[in-house]
Structure formats: structure tokens, C-alpha cells
Amino acid sequence: MRRSAVSRLTALVALVVAGACTLDFDQFDSAGYQGPPAGSSGGGGGAPPPPTTTTTSAGSGGGEICTNGDDDDRDGEVDCADDGCDGFSCVAVPEDWEGPGLLYAGPASDEVECPAGFPTRVDVGGRDVEAPATCSPCACGEPEVRCDDPDITAYVDSQCDDAALTVGLPPGVCVPLSDNLPFDSFDGAPPDVRSASCPASGGEPTGPAPRFGVQALVCALGSSTGGCDAGETCAPRDVDDPFQPGACVWREGERRCPQGFGERHVFARDVIDDRGCTRCTCDEDGVRCTATTTFFANDDCDDPTISVRHDESCAEDAPAAASLRVEVAATGSCQPRGGSPTGEAVEGEDRMTVCCAR
Structure with a gap:
């Protein structure tokens, strides 16, 4: 009897197992599965959601744009009245002031882009003028010299002892001589310098146009905002770099x-530029006149016989001559001076005041 009961129990268990294997698993709805309860440490969990960021015009939730006057997230609240705009506050712009806006003060303001919601750029000047004064170097041209007409003295002896005649000779002119002039030697002194000058150039300002080392820009709101009392505007309290913190007027x-x-900034709107250069001048250096008289065998000055330098030396035993011509030249150089920078560029009197909420 005991063995028969055991056999019947074994058969019953086998029947139950066989029935379980025929169950319809489609009856289990996988879409209804909600995952492990909060706080469980089941494997295969996804990465945490990205952190919420705050921009200049959007609220902390990302749905409400806090500076456009619209209910973007459809919760019945607009801009500063919306819980998503906790980084914004209502700002009353004082009478006779403009704003609100965001202030940038630094280098190269033309490279700074205004953030979304603040499209209007207002140039409010700058400070710390940068304007080095430099000049082009002075230079001199060739000296412009005028010489007196040279004199030549004729002697009746061959050693320049017995002077017979001293005459002034116009340069470059062929002068016929009388056939019966009994001159045997000649000498002449260098002509005097009548005037000398040197053309000067240079001494022009070459520095760059003046600019502000700190350039100021205000980005103003571009539309009406909401969620505030009459006369107030919804503006950000926390402002991202490179702008100054707080809304400004x-x-x-x-x-x-x-x-x-309470945060006061004063900027200059113009620059007074009185940079210049001292005048370039040139000093004559070693300027002198020289002359040479040439004698010719005919009266057309085309058959030279002897040349006499006007250096007070004697031209002895001069041959007979029918004409002469004197040539004058000048030598020397010019030394430049001047061309030094003068003046400076400074902030002008036209000012702009920008005040920001701390």
C-alpha cells in the first residue's frame, strides 16, 4: 500500500509540471513593468540625466524663456512670475535712464556677441586710451647751393707776381679773349657760398588711431517682458561671463x-588726440663752392689748352688762348634733425555712466 501511494504521488507531480509548461506567456504585459523600485540597485541602470543649466534668457527648467513676455511652458505664468525664472527678478528702470541691459567692459568689444534676448548693441565708450605717438624719420635731399661768380686774376709775368687784371666770370659762358692780352699766368680763389639749403622730409605721425584699452558695450533687451508690475522689466540677476554681473542701466x-x-562705471565717449611731431629740418654740413676755368685755342670754347682750378694756386706759363669758360660746382651734405613725437591722446569730456545692480 505504501508503494502504491508513492507511485500515485509521483504521477500527480509530473502532471502538474507538464501543465505548467503549456502556459501562454503572452498573457504577461511587459509594458506594464515599471522597473525596480526607487533606491534599488538592480544592474543595467541608465546614466543620470544631465544637469540643468541656466542661460541669460531661459529659466532654470529650460521651458520658460524669461525675457520675451510669453508663457512658453503653458503653466499660466509669464517670465518673472514663472517658477522656472528663479534666476531673474523685476527691475524698475529709473526715470531718465535707459535699460536694462548687460554690460561688457574689456578688450575688443566688437568681437563680443550679445546673448539671446538682448539683441540691441549700445556702444557706451571706454577708458584707458591706447595711442602711442610715433613719427616717420627725418631725411634730407641733396643740398641746394648758390655760389657767387668766381674771379680770376691775370698776370703779365709767369709766376703770378705782377697782376694785370681781375675779372668776375659768369659760370658756363664762353668768353672770347682779345688777341693782344699779354697774360702769362693766372690764379683764382674759390667762389663764396651765396646761399645753401637742404630739402627736408619726414616727421609725419605714424602711430595707430587711438583706441580704448577697455571698451564698453551694453546689450539691451529687445522686447517687452512680463511677470512684473507696471514700469518693471524682468531681467537676469546672475549673468554669465564675459558680462558684468547684474542688470544695468x-x-x-x-x-x-x-x-x-550701486555698481558705477564711467566711460569716455570720445578721444582728444593732439599727437604730432616736431618739424624736420636739415643742417648744411661742409658746403662749399669750387670753380675751374678752362682756356681754349679758338674763340668757340671747343679746343681746350689748359684748365686752372680756383684754389689760389698759380697756373704758370699759360699758353696763348682765344676764349675761356668757367664752371662752378658745389659740394657738401645735409644732416637731419627733428621729427620727435609730441603730445598724447586722452579721454574726452563726453561721458557715459553705467550703473549695475549688485
Whole structure:
């Protein structure tokens, strides 16, 4: 009996197992599975969601744009009234001031792009003028010299002892001589310098145009905002680099900041540039005149016989001559001076005051 009961129990277990193997697994809805409960450490979990970021115009949730006056996330609240705009606050622009906007103060403001929601660029000047004064070097041309007409003295002896005649000779002119002039020697002194000058050049400003070392730019809101009382604007409290922190207002002239905008910046709107250069001049150096008289066998000055330098030396035993011509030349050089930088570029009197909320 005991063996028969065991046999029946074994058969019953086998029947149950066989029935389980025929179950329809399609009846289990996998879409209804919600995963492990919160806090479980089941394997295969996904990466955590990216951190929320805040931009200049968007709220912390990313759905509400806080500077356009629209209910972007459809929650019934606009801009500063929306919980997603916790980085923004309502700003009342004081009377006679412009704003609000974002202030940039640094180098190369033309390379700075205004952020979304702040499309209007306002150039508010700068400070710390950079304008080195430099000049082109001075230079001199060839000296321009005028010489007196040279004199020549004729002697009746061959040693320049017994002077017979001293005459002034116009340079470059052929002078016929009388056949019966009994001259046997000649001498002449160098002609005097009548005038001398040197053309000067250079001494022109070559420095770059003046610019501000710190250039200031305000990016102003481009549309009406919402979520604030009348006369107020929704503006960011926390501002990303490279802009100054806080919303700003601005006004022409050098002003005290209105209440609530305690960070004061004053910028120059123009530059007074009186840079220049001292005048270039040239000093004559070693300028002198020389002359040479040439005698000719005929009266047309085309058959030279002897040349006499006007250096006060004697031309002895001069041959007979029918004509003569004197040539004058000048030598020397010019030394430049001047061309030094003068003046400077400074901030002008036209000012702009920008005040930002701390």
C-alpha cells in the first residue's frame, strides 16, 4: 500500500509540471513593468540625466524663456512670475535712464556677441586710451647751393707776381679773349657760398588711431517682458561671463547711480588726440663752392689748352688762348634733425555712466 501511494504521488507531480509548461506567456504585459523600485540597485541602470543649466534668457527648467513676455511652458505664468525664472527678478528702470541691459567692459568689444534676448548693441565708450605717438624719420635731399661768380686774376709775368687784371666770370659762358692780352699766368680763389639749403622730409605721425584699452558695450533687451508690475522689466540677476554681473542701466554724462544700482562705471565717449611731431629740418654740413676755368685755342670754347682750378694756386706759363669758360660746382651734405613725437591722446569730456545692480 505504501508503494502504491508513492507511485500515485509521483504521477500527480509530473502532471502538474507538464501543465505548467503549456502556459501562454503572452498573457504577461511587459509594458506594464515599471522597473525596480526607487533606491534599488538592480544592474543595467541608465546614466543620470544631465544637469540643468541656466542661460541669460531661459529659466532654470529650460521651458520658460524669461525675457520675451510669453508663457512658453503653458503653466499660466509669464517670465518673472514663472517658477522656472528663479534666476531673474523685476527691475524698475529709473526715470531718465535707459535699460536694462548687460554690460561688457574689456578688450575688443566688437568681437563680443550679445546673448539671446538682448539683441540691441549700445556702444557706451571706454577708458584707458591706447595711442602711442610715433613719427616717420627725418631725411634730407641733396643740398641746394648758390655760389657767387668766381674771379680770376691775370698776370703779365709767369709766376703770378705782377697782376694785370681781375675779372668776375659768369659760370658756363664762353668768353672770347682779345688777341693782344699779354697774360702769362693766372690764379683764382674759390667762389663764396651765396646761399645753401637742404630739402627736408619726414616727421609725419605714424602711430595707430587711438583706441580704448577697455571698451564698453551694453546689450539691451529687445522686447517687452512680463511677470512684473507696471514700469518693471524682468531681467537676469546672475549673468554669465564675459558680462558684468547684474542688470544695468545707463545715461549720458557723468552721473551718480540711482538707488538699487550701486555698481558705477564711467566711460569716455570720445578721444582728444593732439599727437604730432616736431618739424624736420636739415643742417648744411661742409658746403662749399669750387670753380675751374678752362682756356681754349679758338674763340668757340671747343679746343681746350689748359684748365686752372680756383684754389689760389698759380697756373704758370699759360699758353696763348682765344676764349675761356668757367664752371662752378658745389659740394657738401645735409644732416637731419627733428621729427620727435609730441603730445598724447586722452579721454574726452563726453561721458557715459553705467550703473549695475549688485
